[in-house]
Amino acid sequence: MRVIIADDEPLLRHHLSKLLEDISSEIEVVACAKDGVEAVDKIKEQQPDAVFLDIRMPGLDGLEVACTINALPKPPRIVFITAYDHYAIEAFEQGALDYLVKPINEDRLEKTCQRLLSKSGHHGQVDSDQLIQLLEHAQEKRTSNLTWLKAAKGDDIHLVHVDDVEYFRAEDKYVTVVTKENEFIIRTPLKNLVRMLDEESFWQIHRSVIVKVSAIGRVSKDITGRMHVEVASTLCKLPVSRNAHSLFKQM
Numbered sequence: 001m002r003v004i005i006a007d008d009e010p011l012l013r014h015h016l017s018k019l020l021e022d023i024s025s026e027i028e029v030v031a032c033a034k035d036g037v038e039a040v041d042k043i044k045e046q047q048p049d050a051v052f053l054d055i056r057m058p059g060l061d062g063l064e065v066a067c068t069i070n071a072l073p074k075p076p077r078i079v080f081i082t083a084y085d086h087y088a089i090e091a092f093e094q095g096a097l098d099y100l101v102k103p104i105n106e107d108r109l110e111k112t113c114q115r116l117l118s119k120s121g122h123h124g125q126v127d128s129d130q131l132i133q134l135l136e137h138a139q140e141k142r143t144s145n146l147t148w149l150k151a152a153k154g155d156d157i158h159l160v161h162v163d164d165v166e167y168f169r170a171e172d173k174y175v176t177v178v179t180k181e182n183e184f185i186i187r188t189p190l191k192n193l194v195r196m197l198d199e200e201s202f203w204q205i206h207r208s209v210i211v212k213v214s215a216i217g218r219v220s221k222d223i224t225g226r227m228h229v230e231v232a233s234t235l236c237k238l239p240v241s242r243n244a245h246s247l248f249k250q251m
Contacts (some may be wrong), residue, residue: 001117004046004064005032006039007054007081009214010232012102016081019106023113027216036060043069048076050097051118055082066096077114083201102214103200104117121162143247146196151177151184160184167211167238168193168202169245205229219248 002019007013017029030046035041037059043051051069055062062080069075083102098112149160160177169176170190177184186193194204204210217232219240227240227248241250 001050002030002046003027004042004048004051004076005029005037006034006036006042006051006057006062007032008057010034010218011216012054012081012104012214016104016109019104019109020052022112023110024117026117027113029233036062036065038177039065040068042074043076047231050077050079052079052081052100053082061239077116079116096164103198146193149177149184149186151186153182153184154161158184162197165212166215167209167236169238170208178236203244203247205238205240205247207241209238211238 001073005013005016005020007016013032013034017032020027020029031042033042035058039051039053039057040060053062053065058064060068061159062082066078066080069078071198077097079100080096081100081102081104097115100108100112104235146162149162149165151158151160162178164179166178166180168190169178171220173187174185175188175193177186188196189241190204190208190210194202194210201214202210202212211229211231215233217230217235219229221226221227227245228237229240229248230237
């Protein structure tokens with residue numbers, strides 16, 4: 001089965017590609033795309049059997065890509081991936097075979113692959129009971145963790161969604177919250193904050209830094225052996241303590 005992965009997060013593309021190939025030797029990742037326009041082009045060019053499609057992408061979003069490729073003579077099976085479970089109903093209206101909520105659970109992904117590899121029909125969707133169970137599981141997982149931050153910028157207080165945060169950096173008595181567009185300040189100590197975040201989505205890589213895993217573009221070492229992660233959107237380099245090196249050796 002030939003597969004394309006379309007997601008604007010480079011680390012997720014790499015991680016998902018490796019997981020798929022580890023799950024079954026019958027699955028071959030033939031291409032990856034970083035946005036919706038590139039996804040459509042590669043799907044037309046490669047004509048894959050299935051596509052793992054992020055919903056929130058630049059250019060065309062995942063739902064728009066699905067609408068476009070469903071008009072092809074031989075459309076691929078679609079598996080949507082997103083951190084936002086409220087898209088699920090619309091995703092299934094676009095003919096999704098399945099729906100995965102970030103961070104991706106390996107057991108859940110294996111079940112998805114079993115559906116993809118089955119010979120029963122081209123668009124064998126998950127039934128309504130399975131969809132309800134999936135959404136309930138996703139909601140339980142998300143509500144157990146911190147969702148919104150009340151953060152200061154100047155004299156104003158902003159509500160910042162945790163999914164929009166790239167990393168947290170402790171500085172003196174404050175913690176700086178960094179998104180793609182802005183920086184904010186909160187007073188919650190990093191040691192308290194790390195317990196409130198989803199441990200699969202956010203890693204404490206240094207005593208002063210918590211980073212969103214999907215925001216990491218690459219990991220590098222300097223000549224002294226010190227490790228840094230580079231945030232994909234800003235190319236900002238963040239230090240990795242020696243105790244946290246094992247997080248990346250396991251990938």
